[in-house]
């Protein structure tokens with residue numbers, strides 16, 4: 001274990017660059033340290049282990065600034081998300097009833113949330129009847145304490161683990177490590193993350209930010225007994241991991257898992273996985289401890305049919321994942337003879353209390369929203385500073401934490417989106433992520449009212465006053481007109497280094513004001529009889545037969561030009577009744593209100 005740190009040459013070069021940059025008054029400290037380490041290790045150092053996996057310290061903009069500097073990570077991420085997306089699209093295109101399945105899944109999850117207390121009690125009763133022991137944990141601390149006491153009672157100092165977001169969320173491995181118990185991750189990607197002392201950056205593919213050359217270097221440096229002849233072909237890497245893990249599977253007395261679903265009707269739990277490591281953990285050890293979020297309940301076995309079609313296709317682009325394991329309590333002589341289930345709340349009931357935000361609890365952790373999100377694809381998972389990255393993280397993390405205060409870094413997450421809606425289209429359970437993002441932004445704004453108004457408050461209030469009156473809008477348009485020169489020939493205004501506008505214009509181009517505003521154009525058009533068409537229409541006795549509004553319709557009620565030829569003599573086009581251009585007497589069909597059909 002432990003990689004070669006003897007790289008004086010690399011260090012000298014980096015030092016020279018560091019000094020040169022210093023002379024040029026450029027501070028390279030933030031990247032120089034990680035670059036030197038990366039050169040020594042063969043991979044970029046991972047994200048350091050946080051105390052709270054739901055909130056790593058920085059706000060999203062700060063996190064994104066740091067991750068955008070890692071070009072290798074961005075290349076790896078771009079390649080991987082494109083591949084998964086293509087596979088997913090192919091498998092989804094094979095399903096003529098895909099939209100119906102999405103609708104069904106959404107309905108099942110929504111009705112489950114409405115009946116959650118009752119279904120959880122039913123589930124507990126069924127698990128207990130089959131020999132399992134159910135524990136309830138209000139928060140991460142309680143869940144960790146319960147699991148630790150169960151492990152300690154077995155007198156072991158290591159456990160094997162199936163990949164689980166619930167255990168990531170509660171910092172389970174670190175909790176055990178501080179008490180002298182080693183938890184071995186057995187999912188390949190989780191194992192890579194664990195060996196690199198990194199944090200996951202995707203909920204399905206935790207090491208998506210690594211390429212195979214990096215994985216090889218990590219194995220060589222950190223994996224006990226890594227073969228010296230190992231290349232960086234996927235098969236060679238998988239074989240090395242297999243040999244490493246096999247020993248752990250055969251010796252472990254206790255296994256830890258999460259669950260994709262818990263079926264209330266029977267007390268059955270289900271895990272969908274691709275590598276078979278889950279099956280090993282669920283069958284070989286004597287004791288199994290499962291930690292499951294309370295939202296993972298489904299009412300009946302039949303509901304699994306819907307999710308088993310949606311989940312593999314959305315997560316990995318497979319028709320069906322290679323290993324699907326179901327277990328119910330304990331079975332004498334077969335598999336673990338002691339089964340504990342820890343039902344985890346950790347903020348979920350607070351999410352449930354929010355009528356709009358609770359939709360986030362429908363999530364089946366497939367990761368499709370991340371693979372399609374243009375923001376996630378560029379900044380990567382670590383920018384979100386939570387184990388739940390991407391669009392689902394942006395709505396789930398702040399809700400689980402109740403983070404809406406502007407001083408809380410996690411409160412920045414609902415703003416980490418362009419609201420393009422791609423996540424909603426990809427989501428197999430139809431979570432309307434953009435709507436929830438907007439709702440959470442509103443909660444943030446409401447939570448931060450009071451005290452001195454921010455610059456945004458002042459700006460928005462001023463804009464509101466201007467937009468409230470046409471004459472003010474007109475004046476504002478005239479005032480903005482000179483800014484046209486800033487656009488130059490491209491008619492785009494770039495970075496304006498002024499205090500109020502620089503944050504906006506630093507990352508966005510703004511179109512220059514046009515030579516003529518819409519308001520001016522409309523007024524000019526109204527004054528020109530040749531362009532309005534209404535003048536002719538209002539003057540003849542057959543007015544609406546020859547209406548020049550261009551709609552081709554001649555019924556006074558349906559011709560749709562919006563000028564208000566409604567037969568009541570109150571034309572909204574601005575012409576006065578009885579004027580040269582409007583004569584209701586000359587249009588008898590208007591008097592009777594019988595327009596031509």
Ligand code: SF4
Pocket residue numbers: 314362363364365366367368369370392423426427428429430431
């Ligand atoms: S929000 Fe939808 S797309 Fe994203 S991980 Fe959850 S289920 Fe999958």
